[in-house]
Amino acid sequence: MERAGDAAGTEHAPDSAAEPVIELEGVAKVFDVRHRAGRGLRRERREVRAVDGLTFTVPRGEVVGYIGPNGAGKSTTIKMLTGILNPSAGRIRICGIDPTRERTRLARRIGVVFGQRTTLWWDLPLRDSYELVRRMYRIGTARYEANLARCVELLDLSALLDVPVRQLSLGQRMRGDIAAALLHDPEVLYLDEPTIGLDVISKSRVRDFLRTVNAERSTTVLLTTHDLTDIETLCRRVMVIDHGRLMYDGGLAGLHAVGESERTLVADFAHELAPVTVEGARFVRAEGPRQWLAFPAAASAAPLVAALAARYPLVDLSVREPAIEDVIARMYGQPG
Amino acid sequence: MGEYGAVDAHGAAGEPGAVGAGNDAHMPGAMDAGYDTHVRDTVGAGSVAAVAEALRAYRLIVAMWVRSTMAYRASFVLTALGNFAATALDFVTIVLMFSHITTLGGFTLPEVAFLYGTTSTAFGAADLLLGSMDRLGRRVRDGTLDTLLLRPVPVLVQVAADRFALRRFGRILQGALVLAWSLARVDVAWTPAKVLLVPLMLVGGTAIFGAVFVCGAAFQFRAGDASELQNSVTYGGNTMLQYPPGVFARELVRGVTFVVPLAFVNWLPALHILGRPDPVGLPGWVAFCSPLVALLCCAVAGAAWRAGLRSYRSTGS
Missing domain, CATH: 3.40.50.300 (P-loop containing nucleotide triphosphate hydrolases)
Known part of the structure; x- marks a missing residue:
């Protein structure tokens, strides 16, 4: 309430001076899971650390x-x-409570x-x-x-x-x-x-x-x-x-x-071509005169488009943003 | 025998879509008092404000359920009558027995009716006020208990008042009628102390039955579903109390007195009122301990409830 109108506003970087509303410090939650071990009545207890040392704050x-x-x-x-x-374990405060x-x-x-x-x-x-x-x-x-x-x-x-x-x-x-x-x-x-x-x-x-x-x-x-x-x-x-x-x-x-995600350039050419080669992008697939090229999400598409247009009969193109599902899957998918 | 009514009442209590309606203007004072002791204990810290807040929340939720089911007046009347009739069959059984015998364990029909009426009324009041407690196990299992923990109202109050069913008033009415009849017919030299003992029995009994409900519910935090166990104590205990103590074995009587203090609901005070010797041989003043025992039961129930809730919040199941 203290903050001015457009808190959700146009800028990122939340006011660092803003009071934290959610505060977590080294918060952990351990569950004791019991399950039957093999045959017989013996039950095994296993600790599951559902939350393991969370620390973060969220400003108002x-x-x-x-x-x-x-x-x-x-x-x-x-x-x-x-x-x-x-x-x-750990300390939680929400609005100081x-x-x-x-x-x-x-x-x-x-x-x-x-x-x-x-x-x-x-x-x-x-x-x-x-x-x-x-x-x-x-x-x-x-x-x-x-x-x-x-x-x-x-x-x-x-x-x-x-x-x-x-x-x-x-x-x-x-x-x-x-x-x-x-x-x-x-x-x-x-x-x-x-x-x-x-x-x-x-x-x-x-x-x-x-x-x-x-x-x-x-x-x-x-x-x-x-x-x-x-x-x-x-x-x-x-x-x-x-x-x-x-x-x-x-x-x-x-x-x-972090997730090394890629954007996709979908290019329509005048006619069917062999897989195109452009620096900074890799060929993904082709379907008739349409081809899909992947390039790093952080890179600009402009030089890529310029290079394509200079070398090939480019008719139309569109850029697709990566789905975060894939980004996260890649994060988790990475070994280690 | 007596089980018929008990089973039926339980079935009705557990029935999800069941509706009851009427108006809450005629809630007897005894029921309020019985509830009061519970909440006082459960909220703990002896804070009067917390009790007032809890009672207010209870009234809010109850009023809402009563109002929301007012639309089905006919349904309410039918279920209330059904409840009344089902519990009445209990007593009809006893009356039929007396058509073959003149005394049961040395008790005459009006005396048995006195035992029956006091227990049934007290049980009915506790069932009306806290009868939804046995749904706790289901709430724990399906996770809906979590939503109760999000509201600024004690969880016990929310569980107790949930789906408040005024149709359970039928049992109280039936018990009260039997009690009234017995009071008119029973052969007792009434003294002020004996007169005072009757309302004490009802209030104390309501509180003790209520405490048993709460204890049973507290156990469900852990056991997942202990409502069968809880019913074996309450509904079973209720049926037993409706018969004179001499019918049952001495050991069982002793167990009931000390293990589940339900005997204080009416046996001991009733024996005193009716001028009967106590089969266990406790001193006479014990008859007046009903409110004390009730308070003690509520304290135990409150502690059990808090322990149960704490364990739920630390394990999540």
């Missing part, structure tokens, strides 16, 4: 993508940041959306769920009505307010859940796979809404997702986690460099 108003493969420790982290799970000791006080200042399950009351219409949220969080009437009206407008909920949650489609329910998480003006919003299973239109509506909320209220957002378009459209900062450890923390562009 930042939108951070928190990504990694399944089982990397993303959900465990979110559960610790909300107070559902207590960390085995220790989630382990003051879970209910923290609850008033954070909003949480789980893509996989609803936080709404299954048998109640959305309107009743919201009303109960209003009373539970003691939201002032004026503020509640303004927030609700805004959510209903931006998330297109007006036709859904009287429908019981269990009758809503996944996309409708998700929109309903996001609204519920924002009625009490949380300072921090955790989104665990908020677009999972949604259709394209619902996804883009959800993304637009989150961008608006972040811009208007400087809400700090931590987002886990498998859909990298979410990251590309919402986050300036990306954290990649694997085996409970932070593998990468920085801008999206830097992630491409």
